[in-house]
Amino acid sequence: MLKDVPSFDKLVHELGKLPGIGHKTAQRLAYYVLRSPSEYSSELSEALHSVKASVKECPTCFSYTENEDQCKLCASDSRDDSVLCVVEEPADISRIESSGAFNGRYHVLHGALSPLDGITPSDIRIQPLMDKIQKGINSQGPVIEEVILALDADLEGDTTVLYLAKILSEKGIKSSRIAHGVPIGGDIDYIDNRTLERALENRVQL
Amino acid sequence: MLKDVPSFDKLVHELGKLPGIGHKTAQRLAYYVLRSPSEYSSELSEALHSVKASVKECPTCFSYTENEDQCKLCASDSRDDSVLCVVEEPADISRIESSGAFNGRYHVLHGALSPLDGITPSDIRIQPLMDKIQKGINSQGPVIEEVILALDADLEGDTTVLYLAKILSEKGIKSSRIAHGVPIGGDIDYIDNRTLERALENRVQL
Known part of the structure; x- marks a missing residue:
């Protein structure tokens, strides 16, 4: 934590809004930004802008795309x-x-x-x-x-x-x-009750 | 992971450079940015710029400061x-x-x-x-x-x-x-060997 450096506190505050990033982690990240060459903060900044500017929703499937009209999957003829x-x-x-x-x-x-x-x-x-x-x-x-x-x-x-x-x-x-059940490679010993219940309910006839 | 959205991949790449942020976490963060209102990405972007623009090293102690000359601690008369x-x-x-x-x-x-x-x-x-x-x-x-x-x-x-x-x-x-030893409130049972060794070596005469 740095004292009397408001722009640092502000960056910590903004980074702390990201999901799963607590105050301590936000400090560590902000500290990394401070120590990195300014190219890094410029590139990250640019990437943040560009993702909001160029990514939009596909009008057909509502997934994200940078295409002018439909996304690649919706535009494909082979589906x-x-x-x-x-x-x-x-x-x-x-x-x-x-x-x-x-x-x-x-x-x-x-x-x-x-x-x-x-x-x-x-x-x-x-x-x-x-x-x-x-x-x-x-x-x-x-x-x-x-x-x-x-x-x-x-x-x-x-x-x-x-x-x-x-x-x-x-x-x-x-x-x-889609089916819910024990994941492939999963050990039955470690599977929770609800998953096991579902796996038994939806058992497949052999 | 989003396919065919290069600006998203770029943001994931840049976020992935932060310490402790792996590819999966970077994706989750980028995804959060994408879903947030654009004010968020602008403010984060602005905070990144501003921390690099206004924070510099104090010429006396080499800590970070936003002051024109010395940091608050170096400028203080009472130290x-x-x-x-x-x-x-x-x-x-x-x-x-x-x-x-x-x-x-x-x-x-x-x-x-x-x-x-x-x-x-x-x-x-x-x-x-x-x-x-x-x-x-x-x-x-x-x-x-x-x-x-x-x-x-x-x-x-x-x-x-x-x-x-x-x-x-x-x-x-x-x-x-500074002394190294068992932290206050620390249980000796849980202290690693090297710390305990140091704590014994540097024991304080009562």
Whole structure:
């Protein structure tokens, strides 16, 4: 901690707003910035500006992109228009893409329903999802036949899955949720009760 | 991780240079910046610029300051000019100040000797320390009678203490090192061997 150096305190304060960065860590980071050549703080500063200036939401899937119109995945011709994978956050798409196990289209909700936090269906991208289901991914293409809900396995994710599954079944659209269970390589001894409960419930017939 | 968003990757890269921030954490931070209102990235950016623009080294003690000339501690009239406390980093000064146990002057080395990393006496502020010992903190004031070495209790700190103690004794200046031992409130059961060894060696006669 440095005394009587207000600009240092200000930097500590701003860094401390980042998630998972407490006061002590923020001090350590600010101290590093102070000791580094000024190129570093300029580059970090520039990167902060540029990410806010050039990154925007894809109008189709609501993921992040720097493209003028659609993101690369939405613009691609080789994806299956009849399967839509719904995720909570843009970062989830890259996770699923890197598994190579999905070749359909994506839709980012930007959150999940949380009555406790006051997050209702109108706060997340549920209406655009419904429009997409109505019209298809693009007007010439096939209709959406299946919606895969790849939402988090927490209370908010569960709430959103229940909500969407109900609407989708009313519209006669097949919906599914990604499986939850023991991770590959996971030791049953170390798995929590709720995961094990889910793994037993959703056991796969051999 | 977001694909095909170079400005995001760039921000992750820059944040990943901070100490203790790995790739995963850097992604989480960058993601937070992306989701925050642009005021946040502007303020962080501004704080980064301002810390580099307004913070400089005090010409007397080499701590950081935003003052035009000396830092507040060096400019103060109420400190004892005959005792000098040598520390490795500016942050150490605030630590010692907040203990309230010292009322002399400070000198920041900006590092410690480390032959393994190629850090020699000319790489840290040892020459200005010698000048200060020669001339006194200010030309009208008393000479420095005692130098307290408040350096870290690691290999580099030990090396620097040995080096400085030798020079100081040749110049006939009293030098001392802050005590290392069991911390107050510390349970002897949990103290490492080297600390316990030092605590026994430096036992205080009652």
